[in-house]
Amino acid sequence: xxxxxxxxxxxxxxxxxxxxxxxxxxxxxxxxxxxxxxxxxxxxxxxxxxxxxxxxxxxxxxxxxxxxxxxxxxxxxxxxxxxxxxxxxxxxxxxxxxxxxxxxxxxxxxxxxxxxxxxxxxxxxxxxxxxxxxxxxxxxxxxxxxxxxxxxxxxxxxxxxxxxxxxxxxxxxxxxxxxxxxxxxxxxxxxxxxxxxxxxxxxxxxxxxxxxxxxxxxxxxxxxxxxxxxxxxxxxxxxxxxxxxxxxxxxxxxxxxxxxxxxxxxxxxxxxxxxxxxxxxxxxxxxxxxxxxxxxxxxxxxxxxxxxxxxxxxxxxxxxxxxxxxxxxxxxxxxxxxxxxxxxxxxxxxxxxxxxxxxxxxxxxx
Amino acid sequence: xxxxxxxxxxxxxxxxxxxxxxxxxxxxxxxxxxxxxxxxxxxxxxxxxxxxxxxxxxxxxxxxxxxxxxxxxxxxxxxxxxxxxxxxxxxxxxxxxxxxxxxxxxxxxxxxxxxxxxxxxxxxxxxxxxxxxxxxxxxxxxxxxxxxxxxxxxxxxxxxxxxxxxxxxxxxxxxxxxxxxxxxxxxxxxxxxxxxxxxxxxxxxxxxxxxxxxxxxxxxxxxxxxxxxxxxxxxxxxxxxxxxxxxxxxxxxxxxxxxxxxxxxxxx
Numbered sequence: 254x255x256x257x258x259x260x261x262x263x264x265x266x267x268x269x270x271x272x273x274x275x276x277x278x279x280x281x282x283x284x285x286x287x288x289x290x291x292x293x294x295x296x297x298x299x300x301x302x303x304x305x306x307x308x309x310x311x312x313x314x315x316x317x318x319x320x321x322x323x324x325x326x327x328x329x330x331x332x333x334x335x336x337x338x339x340x341x342x343x344x345x346x347x348x349x350x351x352x353x354x355x356x357x358x359x360x361x362x363x364x365x366x367x368x369x370x371x372x373x374x375x376x377x378x379x380x381x382x383x384x385x386x387x388x389x390x391x392x393x394x395x396x397x398x399x400x401x402x403x404x405x406x407x408x409x410x411x412x413x414x415x416x417x418x419x420x421x422x423x424x425x426x427x428x429x430x431x432x433x434x435x436x437x438x439x440x441x442x443x444x445x446x447x448x449x450x451x452x453x454x455x456x457x458x459x460x461x462x463x464x465x466x467x468x469x470x471x472x473x474x475x476x477x478x479x480x481x482x483x484x485x486x487x488x489x490x491x492x493x494x495x496x497x498x499x500x501x502x503x504x505x506x507x508x509x510x511x512x513x514x515x516x517x518x519x520x521x522x523x524x525x526x527x528x529x530x531x532x533x534x535x536x537x538x539x540x541x542x543x544x545x546x547x548x549x550x551x552x553x554x555x556x557x558x559x560x561x562x563x564x565x566x567x568x569x570x571x572x573x574x575x576x577x578x579x580x581x582x583x584x585x586x587x588x589x590x591x592x593x594x595x596x597x598x599x600x601x602x603x604x605x606x607x608x609x610x611x612x613x614x615x616x617x618x619x
Numbered sequence: 620x621x622x623x624x625x626x627x628x629x630x631x632x633x634x635x636x637x638x639x640x641x642x643x644x645x646x647x648x649x650x651x652x653x654x655x656x657x658x659x660x661x662x663x664x665x666x667x668x669x670x671x672x673x674x675x676x677x678x679x680x681x682x683x684x685x686x687x688x689x690x691x692x693x694x695x696x697x698x699x700x701x702x703x704x705x706x707x708x709x710x711x712x713x714x715x716x717x718x719x720x721x722x723x724x725x726x727x728x729x730x731x732x733x734x735x736x737x738x739x740x741x742x743x744x745x746x747x748x749x750x751x752x753x754x755x756x757x758x759x760x761x762x763x764x765x766x767x768x769x770x771x772x773x774x775x776x777x778x779x780x781x782x783x784x785x786x787x788x789x790x791x792x793x794x795x796x797x798x799x800x801x802x803x804x805x806x807x808x809x810x811x812x813x814x815x816x817x818x819x820x821x822x823x824x825x826x827x828x829x830x831x832x833x834x835x836x837x838x839x840x841x842x843x844x845x846x847x848x849x850x851x852x853x854x855x856x857x858x859x860x861x862x863x864x865x866x867x868x869x870x871x872x873x874x875x876x877x878x879x880x881x882x883x884x885x886x887x
Contacts, residue, residue, distance in 0.1 A: 329625070330624070332663045334663060334664075338699075338701050338702040338703055342663075345622075519857030523666060532664055546858065549689075549847070573863040577863065
């Protein structure tokens with residue numbers, strides 16, 4: 254594990270009627286972020302002090318955990334220029350308010366945090382990310398029912414529906430009708446159980462066996478058509494220029510897929526002057542689909558064409574990320590399919606890729 | 620864990636006009652670095668840009684040379700001696716300095732690409748000269764007055780062969796005319812004993828590499844420094860990656876073999 258925790262064996266049962274008591278206790282001791290209904294049919298991860306507002310019977314949230322650890326915009330530092338020509342800098346304040354429990358994320362959400370942990374944990378570690386992430390406890394709620402349309406976690410190297418130890422959760426709750434089977438993933442999870450020990454009962458092997466039953470029955474609902482490793486190999490071995498060109502014509506460069514994506518990590522920085530000689534440097538999400546994304550001073554742009562940027566995006570997610578960390582930059586949450594106005598989301602892309610018959614050996618010029 | 624995005628504030632000791640629209644800042648800052656590494660330079664209120672270190676390790680001043688090309692560099696021209704800028708770094712891998720003994724070393728620079736190569740040239744010239752078989756510099760600029768470090772290059776003397784070329788010659792110009800790769804026709808190469816270090820605009824590097832490969836120089840002996848939009852310098856912001864490499868962290872110096880092995884093969 255990135256955070257350097259030891260794996261600890263441990264399974265517990267929590268009675269369903271005790272969940273309310275647990276939530277109440279957690280709200281007293283921690284900041285709690287949980288899925289809540291908002292704006293009609295949408296669910297959002299939001300901070301709450303009212304356990305009654307929490308609804309764990311949801312498919313997927315419209316926002317992702319990314320925005321809590323790597324916000325859409327944050328202050329890197331503030332500066333003030335002095336009369337003598339020198340400049341004073343002050344680190345941006347930590348806006349993450351204390352120890353926080355995230356209760357209710359789905360398996361795909363957890364896998365996305367795992368990916369970002371790998372990315373922002375690679376040396377030199379990203380301090381702005383870790384000062385928030387280190388104060389967080391992730392309690393995931395595994396999926397135990399047929400997926401909604403657009404879920405494909407199963408195909409992205411097991412990003413769901415039920416996770417195993419070491420895959421990113423501190424605690425995993427598995428709904429077993431009447432009670433939850435609670436699986437400890439890390440030391441943080443173990444401490445949490447200790448803190449609320451009265452509510453948790455040691456589980457037994459018989460109950461544990463139900464975990465795999467739940468997993469099996471959920472898996473049956475996915476009609477497996479592909480394996481992401483085939484996609485990886487295909488991207489590596491074949492010339493897809495024609496496909497990129499076609500997709501490039503469709504993409505509108507809105508960047509929605511990347512802002513909603515729980516694994517996308519790109520950012521830009523910008524100085525904002527609030528008054529003469531005084532201001533801040535912010536960092537904010539960026540999108541590699543934007544035309545000016547890699548444009549350099551002087552105007553040279555290595556990725557001027559839409560098709561180049563589309564190719565980079567999918568290569569990054571389905572090839573580079575795996576090469577870097579052994580996990581894909583897609584966890585199958587399917588959120589990009591909600592926002593893309595031209596059906597260029599990950600699942601459609603994979604479908605196009607599987608259909609494309611213009612397989613030619615990669616031409617290497619020069 | 621420190622906030623690694625906060626620059627250190629340093630004072631500009633001296634500003635020197637190298638060429639029209641090219642200035643060099645002299646900064647008194649003890650910094651350990653390797654030729655070919657770069658700094659993120661901040662002008663507070665405008666932002667940050669990656670700029671090569673032009674000085675050689677051990678020189679009294681840390682130097683950066685920059686051209687007026689964009690938002691940040693435009694503003695750097697407004698600064699006066701005694702003013703402050705922010706620096707972060709050094710970042711990147713730098714030029715490989717090993718295994719140079721008995722080699723014929725050739726530096727090939729185009730325009731501002733001379734800045735990181737000045738650092739390397741100076742380093743090899745001062746520290747390694749006795750062990751090197753030969754040193755050659757091929758350098759091209761737009762006009763004669765755009766040639767950087769002119770005086771220093773003249774002072775290098777007989778120990779290095781310097782060939783200069785410009786796109787637009789003027790009366791009195793005694794060097795060559797035309798693009799940098801053409802200078803390769805004017806020298807004799809021993810392909811199996813040559814190490815080439817290249818920095819310049821991508822199009823110039825592309826033609827130079829093609830020509831060098833034709834002479835039979837192994838692709839791993841063709842080494843160049845790439846330019847990309849490197850916003851963070853530490854492999855996080857995402858802007859500079861090529862295939863699965865971050866230019867700011869895994870580069871900016873690559874040899875041609877490394878780049879041609881990448882998939883997708885994006886450049887050069």
